Amino acid sequence: MQRKTKAVETAQQMTAAEAAVATLIGHGLDTVYALPGVQNDLLFEALFKFSDLLRTVHTRHEQGAAYMALGAALATGRPQAYAVVPGPGFLNSSAALLMAYSMCAPVLALIGQIPSADMGKGLGHLHEIRDQAGIIARLVDHTALIRKPEQASRITAQALRAMQTGRPGPAALECAMDIWGKSGPVTLQAPLPAPQPKIDMEAIRRAAKRLGTAKRPMIICGGGAQDAGAEVTALSAMLQAPVLGYRRGRGVLDSRDPLSVTMPLGRDLWGEADVVLAVGTRLFIQLTQWGIDRELAIIRVDADPMEHNRLHRPAVALTGDAKPILQRLLAELPSHNAKRPPRAAEMRERHATWRKRMEKLAPQIGFLEAIRAELPEDGIFVDEVTQIGFASRLLFPVYKPRTYLSPGYQDNLGWGFATALGAQHARPDVPVVAVSGDGGFMFTANEIATAIRHRIPLVTVLFNDGAFGNVRRIQQERYGNRLIGSDLANPDFMAFAKSFGAETARVRSPDELRQALRRAFAHRDGPTVIEVPVGAMPNHWEFILMDHIRGG
Numbered sequence: 001m002q003r004k005t006k007a008v009e010t011a012q013q014m015t016a017a018e019a020a021v022a023t024l025i026g027h028g029l030d031t032v033y034a035l036p037g038v039q040n041d042l043l044f045e046a047l048f049k050f051s052d053l054l055r056t057v058h059t060r061h062e063q064g065a066a067y068m069a070l071g072a073a074l075a076t077g078r079p080q081a082y083a084v085v086p087g088p089g090f091l092n093s094s095a096a097l098l099m100a101y102s103m104c105a106p107v108l109a110l111i112g113q114i115p116s117a118d119m120g121k122g123l124g125h126l127h128e129i130r131d132q133a134g135i136i137a138r139l140v141d142h143t144a145l146i147r148k149p150e151q152a153s154r155i156t157a158q159a160l161r162a163m164q165t166g167r168p169g170p171a172a173l174e175c176a177m178d179i180w181g182k183s184g185p186v187t188l189q190a191p192l193p194a195p196q197p198k199i200d201m202e203a204i205r206r207a208a209k210r211l212g213t214a215k216r217p218m219i220i221c222g223g224g225a226q227d228a229g230a231e232v233t234a235l236s237a238m239l240q241a242p243v244l245g246y247r248r249g250r251g252v253l254d255s256r257d258p259l260s261v262t263m264p265l266g267r268d269l270w271g272e273a274d275v276v277l278a279v280g281t282r283l284f285i286q287l288t289q290w291g292i293d294r295e296l297a298i299i300r301v302d303a304d305p306m307e308h309n310r311l312h313r314p315a316v317a318l319t320g321d322a323k324p325i326l327q328r329l330l331a332e333l334p335s336h337n338a339k340r341p342p343r344a345a346e347m348r349e350r351h352a353t354w355r356k357r358m359e360k361l362a363p364q365i366g367f368l369e370a371i372r373a374e375l376p377e378d379g380i381f382v383d384e385v386t387q388i389g390f391a392s393r394l395l396f397p398v399y400k401p402r403t404y405l406s407p408g409y410q411d412n413l414g415w416g417f418a419t420a421l422g423a424q425h426a427r428p429d430v431p432v433v434a435v436s437g438d439g440g441f442m443f444t445a446n447e448i449a450t451a452i453r454h455r456i457p458l459v460t461v462l463f464n465d466g467a468f469g470n471v472r473r474i475q476q477e478r479y480g481n482r483l484i485g486s487d488l489a490n491p492d493f494m495a496f497a498k499s500f501g502a503e504t505a506r507v508r509s510p511d512e513l514r515q516a517l518r519r520a521f522a523h524r525d526g527p528t529v530i531e532v533p534v535g536a537m538p539n540h541w542e543f544i545l546m547d548h549i550r551g552g
């Protein structure tokens, strides 16, 4: 039954921009990441008016604003917003918006428009772009144009609801520059409840029976399991089922639990399992690389019903948020559950065996251990498309949900620094550390200025090998050492970071890194950049790109 939501206040005279901003505040948002310009002047007037309740964090490039909103959304699990001018402003933010879509992150883009009377006429207004709405609609599932102040609050609330409905993800609102400033009688819209799909209890029972009678059950978590840590942990213990989290599923089950696995051990376990419970994951690697056969039954839990059958028809499909579904499953399971011997000792041994085989990654392991030793349990680690990042996906222990942010299937190089800034801004209570290569860091290094301006104490560990090292290695190993476009002329990173006012350190060993991190985490007034000069790093790909283990 759809509940009618009451208007929180009676109508009052407001501009469209004020209505939108007041609605964001009414939904619990406390920040807009933004970069101004003439089309959004009247939006910024509203942001000024409400600045006691909603902070405007301005960046130096629109990609920075959008990545910061993404980082804030990933670190908190709550919706976040950014605002940019149309045309180039929107396009500058688009790689981050694309990424928010691929990561199912609730990011709201507020995008300006040319004067309403001329939209679509192709006159060539400042920042005009053909069919902006059409381009936006390719990037996000929900988009709307604010046409009148009277509609602005409801349209904003609908966008925020859409971001939490079904498969979560970004939404976008456009508003013409003259409409932002138009006044009218506005009734502020309270949050609209997101419809929850009814949980299929018959499917819960079938899933419980399958899992309960399984000999070697296994759980696989993706980003959609991040808010179901307690339930996954309880299910894992009840079933003695190992839990595989790679990248976006890391931290759902604490890495210190011997049943918590990542790759490559997860692949061995996939090869042995008879029933897999897949929670909020596309199972892309498993189904396209590791293989599937009739001996393995899959139970899927996904907020998006389209996801269940994309690659394979599961034995049981459950649609909705993971948490309530797993709670039902936990209640149903004991009446079906077989007794299984505890697997802790076996799992410890298997972890140790793989750990030995991965010793060739010693340089990466050393630095990752140093970071883990200094980063508190609830500190946040932001992964990047760099060799240390790839190794972290396999080897960095993660203790809690939402403390390991990994860039999803888009794998945008250069997301890390700005996204981590957003995470640190939204979670000032915990330290955030970003790792980065010299290549990726320079994508958003300009945002050191943002960290200084807004006193964001992000700690960045920058691994400088003077190259797009990952690309260089591929050229060396696969393309006869024909090196092209992979060497980098770098600034003196310490002088560069210092010139903004950042704290800096240059370290050469894991021990030195630990000391530098200790100092950096104690400095809560602004950013620190720690440079680690490194040589070529050993190849990690054999532990990530592994071929089939089932299905012939």
Ligand SMILES: Cc1ncc(C[n+]2csc(CCOP(=O)(O)OP(=O)(O)O)c2C)c(N)n1
Binding pocket: 385, 386, 387, 388, 411, 412, 413, 414, 436, 437, 438, 439, 440, 441, 463, 465, 467, 468, 469, 470, 471
């Ligand atoms: C947006 C984007 N452009 C290009 C790539 C391809 N790419 C993947 S890794 C990489 C090199 C990264 O260099 P660096 O950040 O220095 O890390 P390193 O490999 O040296 O450790 C490139 C260019 C990408 N993943 N994303």
Ligand SMILES: [Mg+2]
Binding pocket: 437, 438, 439, 463, 464, 465, 466, 467, 468, 469, 470
């Ligand atoms: Mg590099």
